[in-house]
Amino acid sequence: MKDLHIYNTLKRKKQKFEPINTPHVGMYVCGPTVYGDGHLGHARAAITFDVVFRYLKFLGYKVRYVSNITDVGHLENDADSGEDKIQKKAQLEQLEPMEVVQFYTNRYHENMRNLNVLRPSIEPHASGHIPEQIELVEKIMKNGYAYQSNGSVYFDVLKYNNEHNYGVLSGRKVEDLYETTRELDGQKEKRNSFDFALWKKADKKHLMHWKSQWSEGYPGWHLECSAMGQKYLGEKFDIHGGGLDLQFPHHESEIAQSVAAYGQEPVKYWMHNNLITINGQKMSKSLNNFITLFDLFSGNSDLLEKNYSPMTVRFFILQAHYRSPLDFSNEALKASEKGYLRLMKAAETLQKLTPAKKSTIKVAEIISKATDAINDDFNTPIFISVLFDAVKIINSVNDGKETLNAADLKKLQEFFSSYTHDVLGLLPLEKSAETDSDLTNDLIKTILEVRLNAKNNKDFTTSDLIRDKLLELGVLVKDKKDGFDWEIKKS
RNA sequence: GGUGACUUGGCCGAGCGGUUAGGCACUGGUCUGCAAAACCAGCUACGGCGGUUCGAAUCCGCCAGUCACCUCCA
Incomplete structure (x- = not known):
């Protein structure tokens, strides 16, 4: 593929990537909720979209990459139904809520730096955009797609669905949602069980709340992305990414909110990365089967036989396609570690090779195979397999079994450093x-x-x-x- | 129950109708004083049963199993 193609969840197929306003690209990715340490799953999302960000920049686009920090806290649905995550953690640790937020934000950033994930262009906090969110609720109400009930504001899904399609992204039908929504806090205030909160009235114990015309409360959890995406990227932007588990209801609701407020769908290309599994089950906080990134790097977990370097983890993630599930195991990580070392050693060797009169290798062919792979919906595993073909060549040249002329050698060196380091974000072996x-x-x-x-x-x-x-x-x-x-x- | 996805060799993981993906492990060889490293070669699989086709891991049907979403989640 000569041009970049992206799998668009909205259309359920790969499409040629054509920005709305070339050469500018707007990209929004749902970031972490900072009430705990990030785990392998967070790393996958971050690395997936880091590669997207890097490659778009590499292609020459001027990218504004916005990724939020969710620090408002939203409903948690376990035995302590209705509690706010950040509030709960704050009480537990006797800290100010914002202290908790800052603590985990710092630690998240540390993880990302280790993984060589570039910082987004803008990293807005939900708590810093309450007025924008209130304004969005007002717009949706004014347009008739929301109603007030007992100090809270809910999105009228049924009304919206009559005129639009609540389900464009996830393929769901509203009729099917009737029986499947479980009892949640505030259920009786809603017209329908599947209506979702735009603004929620805070109860007395709730620590994080803001003033609004409806009540002292806090914004609904789909709202921040709509509000901040619109603020920094406009009413319609190019790419919106996030984990597969956010597709419904989070992203579906985002679309509904934007259409209700601005009359148009907010995003041209929706991208969803698949999840990391462990023993075939998804790794998640709620299942409590996650491995934090700090543990992974230090080896401090019963699930780990040893520690794995951030670059091993990055390489492991890139060895699978982002839309496929990826199963964690020590064996797989160890295999990635060895492969990564081999790749990087070859990259070092490549810099030391001496050119010959003529080439016995078709370098251009290798490079075009590799770029085709990355253009095909960021197929990094294929891309890496081509890199390993190049590793064989590099080693053969080093052994005197094959030769490269000066032009080809330079081409291969430039290709390796630009794609391996700049696009995949793999750092060379650390020198002690x-x-x-x-x-x-x-x-x-x-x-x-x-x-x-x-x-x-x-x-x-x-x-x-x-x-x-x-x-x-x-x-x-x-x-x-x-x-x-x-x-x-x-x- | 509704919706969607998946099942590939010892392990991980590509594949989108016809070429050996690749990595790791293993075995043999080259190199070496011996090793190591590197290289070469081998191990050649697609859950089951049918169907379409000259030809299917790849398309269709049925069966079995696994998972995800429908509740916060990357």
Whole structure:
């Protein structure tokens, strides 16, 4: 594929990506609710759309990427029905709600930095956009799609559905929703069970609330994305992303709110990433089977056999297509770790290759195969498989079995660094402090020259002793035809 | 109950009617004084039963199993 194609959930097919106002692209992605640490599932969403963001920029688009921080807290439906998540956590930890919010926001950012996820252009907080949300509720009411009941405001789904389609995104039919909605707080105030809150009156114990003409309360949970998306990206923008589990009712309701307020659907391309499963079940906070990113990086969990570096995790996620479910297992992570190391070592080798007179490899073919893959709805697993084809070539050239001319070598080097680093966001292997030190490098080199000398004199006792001693120190010696190479092993 | 998705070799994971995806593991070989690294080769699968087709992992039907959404969730 020459042009970028994106699978649009709204149309249920891949479509050529054509921005509404080229070269500008507006993209909105539902961000985390900051009442706890992020887990592998959050990483998948963040990395999926990070690659989208990176690739669009790489293609030359001017992208405004907005991703919200949900800090208002919304209804939680377990035994403590009606409690606000952030409020609950605040009481538990005896903190100010905003202190909880700040704490977990900081930790989320730390995780994202480790995963090499670029910060969005704008990262708006729901709590900082209460007036905008109130204004949106007013608009929807004025247009007749909402009603007030006991201090709360609800969206009139039935009325909306008569004129539009509540279900365009998720394929649901309102008739089918009658029997399937369970008893929720405030159910009796609604005309229909599937009506959703735009504004909710806060009870006395509720810590987070704001003044409005209807009541002292807080905004409904679909509202912030509609309000902030519209504020920063306009009434209609290009891409809206999020996890598959947000498709209904969250995104469906967002569409309804925007149509009710502005008379048009807010988004051209809807993208949904699939979920991470563990033992075949989705990883989620409510099922309590999640592994936080901090645990993953430190290895501190009964589910983990060891720790995995952020880049291993990133690579693991990119090895599956974003619309497929991805099952977590230690075996899979370990396989990704090895693969990532091999890929990055080849990237290092590539920089050291010397050009030959002519090429025995068709570099352009490889590059076009790879770009086709990423243009085909961000097919990173295929893309990576092509990278591994290139790894074979790089190693063969390094072994003198294949050759690349100067132009091809340069092409391949540029391709590797731009796509691997800029688009996929994979960082090169971390250099420990030692490797960066010239003195250490020179010392190792000197020692290995001594060893080479011993080897040439067939003094293998000495040469093996040096090799073993260096290995004990964490330096892995790799003999080559005409000398040696080494790497500092990570523990 | 309604809606949608999935079932691929030891493991992970692509595939969208006809070419070996790829990674990891394993086995054999090349290289090496021996190793390591690297390279080469092998292991060649598509839940079951039918159907369409010259040809199906890929389309259709039935059966079995798994999952997701319908409640906050990435």
